[in-house]
Amino acid sequence: MTVLTQTKTAAAATPPAPRRRKPLATRAYKVFRVAALAAVVLFLVAPLFWMFLASLKTNVDIYDTGKSFLFTPTWENYANVLQRNNYLVFIFNSFWVAFVATALSLVLGVPAAYAMSRFTMHRSALVVLMARVIPGVSLLVPWYYVFSNLKMVGGFEVLILSHMFVSLPLIVYIMMSYFDSMPLELEESAQVDGLTPIGAFQRITLPLSVAGIATAGILSFIFSWNNFMFALVLSGSKTKTLPVAIFDFVSYASIDWGGLMAAATVVTIPIMIIALFTQKYIVSGMTAGATKG
Amino acid sequence: MSVLTPPRSTHSRRAGRPPGARENFSAWANRHRKWLFAAPAMVFVGVLIVFPLAWTLYLSLTDSQGSVRAASEFVGLQNYLTVLSDAERFWPAVGRTLSFTGVALACEVVLGMGIALLLWRPFRGEKWVRVAILMPLVATPVAVGMMWRLIFDPNIGFVNQLLGMVGIPAQPWLSGQDTALGTTIFMDVWQWTPMVVLILLAGLTSLSEEPDEAARMDGANAVQRFFYITLPLMMPTVIVAILLRGIDALKTFDILYATKGKGGGSFHEVETLNVYAYGLSFDYNQYGLSSAVLILFFMIIVGSMWLLTMRKKAVSK
Numbered sequence: 001m002t003v004l005t006q007t008k009t010a011a012a013a014t015p016p017a018p019r020r021r022k023p024l025a026t027r028a029y030k031v032f033r034v035a036a037l038a039a040v041v042l043f044l045v046a047p048l049f050w051m052f053l054a055s056l057k058t059n060v061d062i063y064d065t066g067k068s069f070l071f072t073p074t075w076e077n078y079a080n081v082l083q084r085n086n087y088l089v090f091i092f093n094s095f096w097v098a099f100v101a102t103a104l105s106l107v108l109g110v111p112a113a114y115a116m117s118r119f120t121m122h123r124s125a126l127v128v129l130m131a132r133v134i135p136g137v138s139l140l141v142p143w144y145y146v147f148s149n150l151k152m153v154g155g156f157e158v159l160i161l162s163h164m165f166v167s168l169p170l171i172v173y174i175m176m177s178y179f180d181s182m183p184l185e186l187e188e189s190a191q192v193d194g195l196t197p198i199g200a201f202q203r204i205t206l207p208l209s210v211a212g213i214a215t216a217g218i219l220s221f222i223f224s225w226n227n228f229m230f231a232l233v234l235s236g237s238k239t240k241t242l243p244v245a246i247f248d249f250v251s252y253a254s255i256d257w258g259g260l261m262a263a264a265t266v267v268t269i270p271i272m273i274i275a276l277f278t279q280k281y282i283v284s285g286m287t288a289g290a291t292k293g
Numbered sequence: 294m295s296v297l298t299p300p301r302s303t304h305s306r307r308a309g310r311p312p313g314a315r316e317n318f319s320a321w322a323n324r325h326r327k328w329l330f331a332a333p334a335m336v337f338v339g340v341l342i343v344f345p346l347a348w349t350l351y352l353s354l355t356d357s358q359g360s361v362r363a364a365s366e367f368v369g370l371q372n373y374l375t376v377l378s379d380a381e382r383f384w385p386a387v388g389r390t391l392s393f394t395g396v397a398l399a400c401e402v403v404l405g406m407g408i409a410l411l412l413w414r415p416f417r418g419e420k421w422v423r424v425a426i427l428m429p430l431v432a433t434p435v436a437v438g439m440m441w442r443l444i445f446d447p448n449i450g451f452v453n454q455l456l457g458m459v460g461i462p463a464q465p466w467l468s469g470q471d472t473a474l475g476t477t478i479f480m481d482v483w484q485w486t487p488m489v490v491l492i493l494l495a496g497l498t499s500l501s502e503e504p505d506e507a508a509r510m511d512g513a514n515a516v517q518r519f520f521y522i523t524l525p526l527m528m529p530t531v532i533v534a535i536l537l538r539g540i541d542a543l544k545t546f547d548i549l550y551a552t553k554g555k556g557g558g559s560f561h562e563v564e565t566l567n568v569y570a571y572g573l574s575f576d577y578n579q580y581g582l583s584s585a586v587l588i589l590f591f592m593i594i595v596g597s598m599w600l601l602t603m604r605k606k607a608v609s610k
Contacts (some may be wrong), residue, residue, distance in 0.1 A: 016405035036411055041425040047483065048428060051440040052449055063449050090407045112334035128338050133594055134346070135544050137570045137589040141352070141580060145361045165341055168334060196323045226433045228473035228547045233575065243435040243547070250439075257443055275431040284426060286488055287495035290533045 013286075046269070055261035062257045077262035085259075087266060089238075092244040093156075094267075097122040097241060100222035101160045102217055105167035110213060113175030114201060118184075131169040136229050139165070144233060154236025167220035174219065175293060176211035177289035179205075215285040218278050225271055242267040306449035314543065336523075361580055372585035374435050381568060382561065383586065387593075389474060389557075390565040394542040397481045398535055405489030405534070406527075410519075413489070413497050426487040434484065438551025441480045442467060467552055473562040480548050489534050496530030506518075528608040543594050546571065566590040 054062055056073040070075065080191045115127045144153065152158045186208070190200040206213075228243040235244055245269065249260040275282055322329055351373055357365035376383050412422065429437070444451050445466035453463040466476045504526065508518050546567045549557060556572050557564025564572075570590060574585030 033411055033416070037422055040408055040411070041422055044425050044429050044487065047440055047444055048432065049438075054443055057434075062443075065454050067448060068451065068454065081352050108337060110332040111330035115330035121327070121331060124331055124335055127335055127342075129336050131342055133540055133591075133598065134342060135567055135570065135587060135590055135594070136546070137567060137574060138347040138349045138584070138591065139341065140582070141361065141574050142348040143341075161341070165338070166339060171333060180450055196319060198319075198323050198326055201326075222431050224437075226431075228433075228435045228550070229571075243433055246435055246439060246551075253294060257449075260439055261443060264366075264439045267433045267436045271431050272355070272428060273434065275427050276424065279423065279427060282431065283423075283491055283495075286430070286491045290492045290495055290537070 003017050050266075054257060055265045057258055059256065059258050063108050067222040076260040079264070080259050081262045081266055085245070085248060085263075087242075087245065089264070090240055091240050091266070091270075092207055093235075093239055094225055094241040094243075095270075097156065097159045097239075098221050100156075101163035101167050102220045102222050104160070105171050106213065106217055108164075108166050109171035109216070110175055110206075110209075111201075113172045114179055114205065116172070117176045117179035120217055125172065128169050128172045130174070133164060140230070140233050144189055144243055147234070147262040154239060156239055158234045159231060159241070161225045162234055163227055166223055166227055166230075166254055170220050170223060170276055174216040174288045175209070175212055175286050178215070180211060182208065211281070211284075214278070215281040215288070218274065218281050222274065222282075300488055302503060311496060334513045349584045349587055350460035352580050353588050355581050356581075357580040357584075359578050365581070368581070372581050373589070376582060376585045376589065382564070385561070386564050386566050386569040390443075390543060390567070390593075393474065393478055393481070393563075393565055394547065396540060397478045397485070397542050398539055399436075400478070401489045402484045402531060402535060404486050408486070408490045408530075409493035412494055426490060426516050429484045430486070430487045433547045436513055437484055438460055438548040439478065440475075441548075442552050443481075469562050470562050473553065476554060477545075477549055477563050480552070481542065481545060484548075485538060489538060492534040493527065493530060496527050523547055532601055532605040532608065533560070536598060536605070539597065539601070540594065543567075543597070561584065566593070 004290075018230040053069070055077050056075070057067070058076065061071045071144055112128070115121065117129075143158075145157045147153045182202050182205070187197075187200045187205050190204045191197060195203065202272055213236045226243065227241075231244045235241060244265075246260065246263050249256045352361075352365075354367060354369060355365040356368045356371070357363070403407075406521065408426075412419070445453075447453060447463055447465050449469055450466070452466065456463065465472055467473050500523070504522050505518055508522050513521065543563065544567050549563050549568050550571075554561045555576055557568045561569075566586065570583050570586045573579045573586060577583075577607070
């Protein structure tokens, strides 16, 4: 820790930067920091890179430890995953479920978060946030019973409903902390100018919350895309989502490592591309409400 | 309040409707907007939670098994007695759940704080480090489990290859009875430390500079300033991070199922409460028993959250 915070000793004389102080690190600390950060980046990214490398190998090459880095890359595994294993269908399923669940949750969740924030309905908010705490298994047995009686298991409706159960509390949580930090004055002056409260919400608050809604929507999409347990029980062979479909490559007898890694890469790549372009939103969503004390 | 002013929205001028009704409705809607906005979401979550929870509670008092439709007898607290006296599956699962969560959280908070401190001050290439930090966070947990399964494979895995280069003998990792749980904890730390970093970094950047500056004037060194100034000020944020991460860590399912399959492996070496309850429900169809386990599990989660919230209130004062 000594080395970590030594920078502060020299920083007193510098003019305050907007948000953070200027770095005036000693040489030793600079070297240490670069090395430490490089190690962190390597630790976080290398496994993903390894997964991608393995997806380009034949199974023979994967079993040959001499060919860890030097091998002839092949797209065979991807062709296998996308064509013979119907992955295009599963990609569509995952996308459709995540998209509809997110859209519906936004429609329900944004006004609810607004009301809960403006009228400080803490107890009501607790009801919705309870959904984040309850173990999913305890919901699955009753759901499965009801939905199989309604002949809905294996359809998209059930999957979307169950994923909304993940998305909605997340959206309410993020949007509440967003509305909490939004000044009341704009709405009030809009109402003085003759808008109704609902009109003010529609025409003033909503347009100003686009960034918050984007944050909530992106995170909800990612969580829904990654969700495994609900789809494991509630999806049928036609509505299987990607995280469940991965298990096609694992059997008791053997594992098709190349295919498995290609499938894992296919699941992860879309979400990583989204994350790459929406970094700012993901960070603000993940840290929502964390610092209000 | 402007409830009484006629709404100026274009809707009220739509043809074919008596203007009075539209205005009355609008006035009514505005008066009741609190519940009009909040009710749909609450009803949705309420129906999907309250009903299943009540059902789980009811099932936990019956001997329901085989099929939920099959006739079942009311057996009182029998299931709870069975579960609580089960030293073979239940208590080990409680132990694994708590040690998985405890160890993973401890590593994540310590590592997370270290990385957050490294990232605190701006530097060149910051953007790339931030991208790298996001990647594990958004990766699909099941895919992450499969990825580590290959990397930790005792025969062809890269980790044992690396160890071999420095002369350490190959380890069984996920396939070892004693090493499996530790390996899954490592996977959890890899995936979720970034989330702790993001939360703590947000906390660090919102700290005010004065206390730190004052301590420096008084001659405190870096270590002292961290432990006596920064850390106490960060405590509420640290607890929020533990709270958010803890809820999910207790309920970890995806990576355990992806790496060890049903029942947490053939010796149940990574069987946590969530995995155990899932197996009871969907592999053995013991709905009565599994509901009792779930109710107890739920009480553990709520109990630990309540303790943390109390702690946070104490620190924030």
